Amino acid sequence: MDLIERTTEMLSDFPEPNELSETEAEAVVENLRSLVRQHDHRYYVEDDPVVTDAEYDRLYRALEDLERAFPNVRSEDSPTQRVGGEPISAFEKHEHPEPMLSLSNAFDAQELRDWYDRCRRGLEDVYGDVAPVVVAELKIDGLAVALTYQDGHLDVAATRGNGRVGENITHNVRTIHRIPMVVPVSGDQEPPDRMEVRGEVFMRKSEFEALNERLRDEDEQAFANPRNAAAGTLRQLDPSVTAQRPLSFFAYAIGPTTGGTPDSHHATLEMLGEFGLPIESHTQQFDDIDDVVEFCESWIDRRDDLDYEIDGVVVKIDDLPYQEELGAISNAPRWAVAFKFPAREATTTLEKIIVNVGRTGAIKPEAVLAPVQIGGVTVSQATLHNEDYITDRDIREGDTVVVKRAGDVIPQVVQPVLDARTGNEEPWEFPTHCPECGTELVRLDDEADWYCMNTECPAQFRRLVEHFVSRNAMDVEGLGERVAHTLVDEGLIHTLADLFRLQVDDLTPLEGFGQKSAQNLVDAIDAARDRTLARLLFALGIRHVGRTVAETIVEHFASIDDIDAARQEDLVAIDGVGPVIAESLVDWFDVDRNQELIEHLKEVGVNTKRKPQEAPQDEVDTDELPLAGKTLVITGSLDSLTRKDAKQLIESAGGKVTSSVSGNTDFLVKGENPGSKYDDAQSRGIPIVDGEDALRDLVDGNEVPASSS
Incomplete structure (x- = not known):
């Protein structure tokens, strides 16, 4: 049985420790150790993993649980007692003066709080009842390295390897422009005579995509993800190849160092920054564990805003004497923990490929998958983007594939697992005709998609209504x-404006509708008449006009009629609107049927004029904005808004956002997993705006049923 089959079998049927005798546990532990060792080798040595991080974590935690439940089966050579894989033999070995430890993991808020409580108890004997300050920093998904500076000059660079012995990669690290060859780069502070800097080498997502595009153009094998690209580049025997690839670096700690050093982790990072070493900018200090939890959870949905991959948040006790007192257990420090994000990738079987017709007529291939859990959600379908995406990656029906789910983004097939192929997988061919109306498909110049050009295609209208x-x-x-x-198929609506003409009696005959549910839907449609102009422009489904573009355009035009009257050169003059978007807008408004739609939307009372909060600031009477003079505090994570987006939304309506609750707070915006600010607001009787939808209503000037409970 090969590695993938053994792993799949183990993942599908984990025995519970209390179900096993010691003899049975010993056999299971040996099997788990073998699997973890092999996956370590594929990940750390070959840079070619065949399982996702989440699947590996499940194997590793099962092994830890069994070894904890059956102390007699523990072994010093277990993967749980060491860090990472063995060094690559082609490189000179480098022994670390102090081990580069791994981190224990926390997978939810309670585990993070439990870690903090253990730290407090661990300090009681020496320091009494203290609440130590902690530092939270984003966990970069790259390759850990140690850089040793002698008399301010880069002397040795090494990978972590197995934690005790790594690989000497100095010749490659010297090619990375973001790592200074001499410290300090600026300032008068003298560096220690000998200083070890620990950090992460990684590749930015934008640079990773550009590298893969270049590799494909040169008929070379592309990398699966930025982490593999960074690891493969750093381990090149030829440094001239490394020099051609864009690697980045963030310092996150200091290792063995001579001379005086700061007495806190945060101050150490500041010192390294002063020496010219790049430091990740989102690192924060906290004195309340609830605020740490809020920070960690807020990044679950915000991670895609960054130009580099993160897979969690590292939380550390800030005071270095406290760290020394807490010490370490086997391969992990007690004073630090990694808050791991929910899984976003899994492997499963691609059963077949189908195609769907989009609202613009674009034909989109979609993978039908054997159902798989990703981040607590069952995924059975995923996008395949377009024909070129499938062809370039040689994705076939029947393949074992890696599926990724990122935040609110539709799940996508990332790549096939080539080692899992049996020879029965079949290449897939793109259809030549629309699956809905039978029209021959067309691929436009410089476009990756095929299109159904039949504007009467019923599938396009269904998607447009959605x-x-x-x-x-x-x-x-x-x-x-x-x-x-149902509304389209039953002939109840033929244009978007028909939605606003629906009556309760039209809906009650439909399956699933009663008098009350029909009335609720009619009321919800009625409320949508007063949405902002930017929302309407985006909702019309004009090609290339996304949400951000729509908001940008509305800043320059006061009504839908003004946008209609705009010339292409007027639109191109707007920062963020290029010729493709401008041409698409002009073409859409030139269609008679679309002109009729705008008139019908006006007739049924849909707002087609810019609201005060959408206007440029120099045209706004701020006293008239819905949140003028109001102060809001945000806690928890919102459905589709990052904290920065929510702040901008509130400010656009004249409000102000502060970081803490006080007597001046007018509203608290509550998202999922709120922190201590929620309790504080409740105790003060401050109105609670519950969720993103309520916030949007507040910003739009609608009455919100805010409560204090």
Whole structure:
């Protein structure tokens, strides 16, 4: 049985420790150790993993649990007693003066709080009842390295390897421009005579995509992800190859160092920054564990805002004497923990490939998958983007594939697992005709997609209705995909304006509707008449006009009629609107049927004029904005808004966002997993705006049923 089959079998049927005798546990532990060792080798040595991080974590934790439950089966050579894989033999070995330890993991808020409580108890005997300050820093998904500076000059660079012995990669690290050859780069402070800097080498997502595009153009093998690209580049025997590839670096700690050093982790990072070493900018200090939890959880959905991959947040006790007192257990320090994000990748079987017709007529291939859990959600379908995406990656029906789910983004097939192929997988061919109306498909110049050019295609209208009523568009609560399709298929709506003409009696005969649910939907549609102009422009489904573009355009035009009257050169003059978007807008408004749609939307009372909060600041009377003079505090994570987006949204409506609750706070915006600010607001009787939808209503000037409970 090969590695993938053994892993799949183990993952599908983990025995619980209390179900096993010691003899049975010993056999399971040996099997788990063998699997973890092999996956360590594939990940650390070959840079070619065949399982996702989440699947590896499940194997590793199962091994830890069994060894904890059966102390007699523990072994010094277990993967749980060491860090990472063995060094590559082609490189000179480097023995670390102090081990580069791994980190224990926390997978939810309670485990993070439990870690903090253990730290407090561990300090009681010497320091009494203290609440130590902690530092939270983003966990970069790259390759850990140690850089030794002698008399301010880079002397040795080494990988972590197995924690005790790594690989000497000095010749490659010297090619990385973001790592200074001499410290300090600026300032008068003298560096220690000998200083070891520990950090992460990684590749930015934008640079990773450019590298892969270049490799494909040169008919070379592309990398699966930025982490593999960084590891493969750093381990090149020829440094001239490394020099051609864009690697980055963030310092996150100091190792063995001569002379005086700061007495806190945060001050150490500041010192390293002063020496010219790059430091990740989102690192923060906290004196309240609830605020740490809020920080960690806020990054679960914000991680895609960054130009580099992160897979969690590292939380450390800030005071270095406290760290020394807490010490370490085997291969991990007690004073630090990694808050791991929910899984976003898994492997499963691609059973078949189908195609769907989008609202613009684009034909999109989609993978039908054997259902798989990713981050607590069962995924059975995933996008394959376009024909070139499938061809370039040689994705076939029947393949074992890696599937990624990132935040609110639709799950996508990342790549096939080539080692899992049996020879029965079949290459897939793109269809030549629309699956809905039979029209021959067309691929436009410089386009990756194929299109159905039949504007009467019923599939396109169904998709347009779905888009029009979606949360980020007109936000019609209760009108999802199933209801949208039913309304079109039953002939109740023929244009978008027909939605606003629906009556309760039209809906009650439909399956799943009673008098109350029909009334609720009619009320939700009625509420959508007063959405902002930017939402309407986005909702119309004009090609290349996304949400951000729509908001940008509305800053320059006061009504839908002004946008209609704009010339292409007027639109191109707007920062963020290029010729492709401008041409698409002009072409859309030139169609008679679209002109009729705009008139019908006006007739049914849909807002087609810019609201005060959408206007440029120099045109706004701030006293008239919905949140003028109001102070808001945000706690927890919102559905689709980052903390920065929410702040900008509130400020656009004249409000102010502060970081803490006080007597001046007018509203507290509560998201998922709120922190201590929520309790504080409740105790003060401050109105609670519950969730993103309520916040958007508040910003739009609608009355919000805010509560203090």
